[in-house]
Amino acid sequence: MTGIDSEEAAAPRKRADARRNAQALLDAAAAAFVTAGVDVPVREIAARAGVGVGTIYRHFPTRADLVVAVYRHQVEACAEAGPALLADGGSPYTALSRWIDLFTDFLVTKHGLAAALQSGDPTFETLHAYFLDRLVPVCAQLLDAAAAADEIRPGMDAYELLRGVGNLCIGADSDPRYDARRMVELLITGLRGR
Incomplete structure (x- = not known):
């Protein structure tokens, strides 16, 4: 050799x-x-x-490069989980609920990310757009499947749902009595409308 x-x-x-x-x-x-x-x-x-x-x-x-890489990696894992949950053969509503649980866990464990995103560091500029580009279509696929199976009301908007979940997760850092996961569970249960 x-x-x-x-x-x-x-x-x-x-x-x-x-x-x-x-x-x-x-x-x-x-x-x-x-x-x-x-x-x-x-x-x-x-x-x-x-x-x-x-x-x-x-x-x-840089630290910003590491933060972006971690969150891109986690966004990818969350995005890939949606189709996998649908393919498991359970009900689409169950797949949607389980995916929203993963999304909620993703959000409530991001201590300091909101401040970093608003820091003005150009490394973070594309992270939010990437987040939306990857996760909104997955959520839409899950919503459409659940609506087609007549398990939720039709016409739910994926962006609005993710925004609502995000807003419910905001208080998780500042109030130990606040249970974001419980609030999100109530929101998802309300999608059924029956």
Whole structure:
């Protein structure tokens, strides 16, 4: 084996290691953001991921890059869950309810994200549009399936529903007695209209 052959053989392993490190960083950052918010120290995220601080900065040059990557990753997971829940074979209303539960969990665990989005950092400018572009169509698909099965009233607007869920989740950070999940459950039950 020549030196070039051994370098080529080692290169895919590095890419796999880099992918594992990036995934470990995303998972560690997501967990840290839930418990401590988006301003958690980078060294804490690195420790959770089992990597050095330099590894974080190689993958995500700024904190904003890391925050955006974590939330894009989570938005993708939420978007992919909708069709999977519909395909499970249960009722479309059950799929919708379960997806809204996932969406609610996504929202109530985003400590500090709203402030970050309003910080003026250009890295965050496209995050909200990405969020809507990915999740509104999934919600619409679930609503349409539930309406077609005559499980909810027809004509529900996906954007309005997601906005309503979002508004119900706002108080979760500031009042320990406020149960956003319970409020969202009441909203989703009201879609049935029967």
